Amino acid sequence: xFQGSMVALITPMQANGTLDEKAxxxxxxxxxxxxxxxxxxxxTTGESPTLSHDEHRRVVExxxxxxxxxxxxxxxxxxxxxxxxxxxxxxARSVGADGLLVxxxxxxxxxxxxxxxxxxxxxxxxxxxxxxxxxxxxxxVDMTPETMGRLAKHPNIKGxxxxxxxxxxxxxxxxxxxxxxxxxxxxxxxxxxxMAAGGHGxxxxxxxxxxxxxxxxxxxxxEGRLADAMAIQERLTPVHDAMFCETSPAPVKYAASLxxxxxxxxRLPMAPCSDSAKARVQAAxxxxxxxx
Numbered sequence: 554x555f556q557g558s559m560v561a562l563i564t565p566m567q568a569n570g571t572l573d574e575k576a577x578x579x580x581x582x583x584x585x586x587x588x589x590x591x592x593x594x595x596x597t598t599g600e601s602p603t604l605s606h607d608e609h610r611r612v613v614e615x616x617x618x619x620x621x622x623x624x625x626x627x628x629x630x631x632x633x634x635x636x637x638x639x640x641x642x643x644x645a646r647s648v649g650a651d652g653l654l655v656x657x658x659x660x661x662x663x664x665x666x667x668x669x670x671x672x673x674x675x676x677x678x679x680x681x682x683x684x685x686x687x688x689x690x691x692x693x694v695d696m697t698p699e700t701m702g703r704l705a706k707h708p709n710i711k712g713x714x715x716x717x718x719x720x721x722x723x724x725x726x727x728x729x730x731x732x733x734x735x736x737x738x739x740x741x742x743x744x745x746x747x748m749a750a751g752g753h754g755x756x757x758x759x760x761x762x763x764x765x766x767x768x769x770x771x772x773x774x775x776e777g778r779l780a781d782a783m784a785i786q787e788r789l790t791p792v793h794d795a796m797f798c799e800t801s802p803a804p805v806k807y808a809a810s811l812x813x814x815x816x817x818x819x820r821l822p823m824a825p826c827s828d829s830a831k832a833r834v835q836a837a838x839x840x841x842x843x844x845x
Contacts (some may be wrong), residue, residue, distance in 0.1 A: 554625045555652060555682070555712065555735050556753045557771040559591035560584055560760035561598035563806055564612055565815035572608055573816060574615060580814050581619040584760070588768030592616055593654055593756050595629035597691060598802045603820040610644050617649045627756075631656030631686060635671050642679040652682040654714060654756075659692040665700045676709040683709050688716035688739060698722065702729030714739040714756050715747070723750040741793040745786050748774055758796050759789060762808045763843055788841050795837035799830045808834050811844060 562584075565576035581592060594616040595601045595609050604612070613628045620626050628645035630653045632638040642653050657663075658671055676683050685704065689695040695717070704710045712735030715722055720743060723736050737754050738747035744755040760767040766785055773782035796805050803819050807826045810817035811834075817825065826834065838844045 555591055555627065555684070555737065557590040557755075557775070558588065558760055558764070558768040559593055559627070559737065559754055559756045560589050560764065560767075561596045561739075561756050561758055562592060562594045562616070563761050563802055563809055563815055564595070564599040564604065565806075565809070566818040566820070568816060568818065570818065570820065572611065574611075576815050577612065578615055578619045580761075580809075581616055583814065584764050585620065585623055587764035588772075589624065589760060589764045590754070590768065590771070591625050591627060591756075592620055593627045593629065596631075596654055596686070596756075597656070597688070598758055598761070598805065599629060600802060600820055600823070601629050601631070603823070606641075609641065610648075613645050613650060614648045625651035627652040627654050627684060629654050629656075630675070631658075633658040633661045635674050638671075638675050639678045642675055642681065642683075646679050646681050650681065652684060652711070653679065654684050654686050656686040656688065657692045657694050657696055659694075662694055665697060668694065668696055669700055669703055672704050672710065673707060676704075676707045680709060682711040683707075684712045684714055684735070684737070685710065686714045686716070686739065688714075690716075698725040698729040701726055705730035705734050711735055712737060712753075715752075716740050718743055720746050720750055723747055723752050727751040741796070742790065744770070745774060745782055758801060758805050759792055761805050762812060762814070762838070763789060763792060763841070766841075766843075791837040792841050792843070795830075795834045798833050799824075799826060804830055804834050807831055808838060811835060811838065
């Protein structure tokens with residue numbers, strides 16, 4: 554169910570800073586039409602740290618409603634409070650999400666044992682496939698393959714979104730967790746290399762603005778058309794660079810605004826893109842054929 558080209562959805566905002574529900578629903582519909590194979594609302598790219606709990610739950614509900622079972626929805630349910638994460642997970646299950654994405658607890662800096670207990674408690678509480686989101690640059694902590702291997706024994710813990718950009722990780726995690734443990738890259742640049750090392754797909758930022766290209770790249774990979782897959786990856790590499798030329802999701806929201814898919818607005822403390830970043834985003838998109 555969880556493989557190939559998945560998208561870490563942005564959360565469109567209206568000019569007054571409230572959720573733009575229509576733009577979000579239209580974005581989800583466009584993603585499915587363009588070939589995206591899985592939807593991941595309210596992750597970091599979806600500005601989960603600055604959404605209220607009610608907004609967080611509403612975005613998950615909308616995503617599930619629009620998807621209508623056509624592609625799986627892996628709902629963001631992370632928190633540095635275990636009880637809060639369980640609450641988000643329970644809500645996601647109640648509205649029909651297909652899986653959970655739970656980030657390693659940020660700011661608290663738990664030990665490996667603390668992370669093991671945190672994820673075990675969530676998986677014990679909610680019977681949905683749970684994916685560990687390991688992103689040390691954002692959360693400060695790094696789950697080791699050994700800890701992940703312990704967690705992989707839990708029947709509800711099914712995989713990882715690995716945003717370490719360390720291409721030895723999928724090899725070590727496969728040894729610790731087994732071949733059935735679903736490994737998804739969380740870093741666009743490494744998507745193909747990650748799959749060559751045992752991965753199953755990518756949860757992508759760039760897919761917000763290039764869903765068809767991302768989906769075609771994954772399809773080419775699965776069909777053994779490696780030259781085609783590499784050609785797409787090379788064409789998109791400057792776009793990947795541009796999406797992180799300043800702190801995400803500001804660049805990707807600006808990019809989405811150029812396509813008419815979202816307002817470029819991010820919530821504070823995320824600043825709008827600088828003029829130099831805007832120019833870089835626009836140039837990369839034009840070069841990749843994403844702008845008319």
